[in-house]
Amino acid sequence: MKLLCPTALLSLACITSFAATADNLEPKQYGDFDSYVLALSWQTGFCQSMHERKRNEPAECKTQQEQNDKRAFLTVHGLWPGLPKSVAARGVDKKRWMRYGCSTRPVPEMAEVRGSQKCQAPAPALSADIASKLAGVMPGAGGQSCLERYEFAKHGACFGFNPNAYFATMVRMNTEVKQSAFGEFLAQNYGKVVARKAFNQALKESFGNNAVKAVKLTCNGNPAYLTEMQISLDATRINQPLASGSFAQQRNPGNCGKSFRLDAVGY
Secondary structure: OOOOOOOOOOOHHHHHHHHOOOOOOOOOOOOOOOEEEEEEEEHHHHHHHHHHOOOOOOHHHHOOOOOOOHHHHEEEEEEEEOOOHHHHOOOOOHHHHHHHHHHOOOOOOOOOOOHHHHHHOOOOOOOHHHHHHHHHHOOOOOOOOOHHHHHHHHHOHHHOOOHHHHHHHHHHHHHHHHHOHHHHHHHHOOOOEEEHHHHHHHHHHHHOHHHHHHEEEEEEOOOOEEEEEEEEEEHHHOOOOOOHHHEOOOOOOEOOOOEEEOOOOOO
């Protein structure tokens, strides 16, 4: 089934319809892990942090423009499987796994990809439709940034994931978050300072208290602004719509403190 959608900022309804047709995400090996982390960027904050730290700003930050739908700034960074038990049994701890992913030694022992050289990673074989949908929610995909190459090489290739299923899963879950009351909370508070308590309440109203305990927030700057959300998810529920039972608790709530800004476009 081929769906036609705009290629810039895709309609949420269109993304949802397409994602529903994608294959399930299933690891072919090293599948004995309990959770995934869905990493979502607040793109304006990410770009602000790159600018303030005088980092090499990616092209998508240099060309960033205002959008009518502020939910569009909640973008996809990646989807990271947890440490497989079979890999941990070979002496690998969580810190090492998160640093090296598929290139961890002694297993899975694949070629290492570096964040500074993302475009040297192999290009995952994506259909034109999936590549188009991904470009709408992952600004660093394709072009000069090659984020999708890096993410698949580090977090997907060693599991034997179907690349289309891997990235379609990210597109679907990003869309589900945007379409929720929590997504509306983000849009309504665009450019404003929010209390972590209000942020958590919006999460709870949309997905239940389990979601609150599953989210780690990363902030930069002083005063603080949001750059990323890392959401821990139950691996057994990855192919189901996001609901209270989808979330897996994590101990670290992040560094955002009691309040932070949902940064707007511009420096």
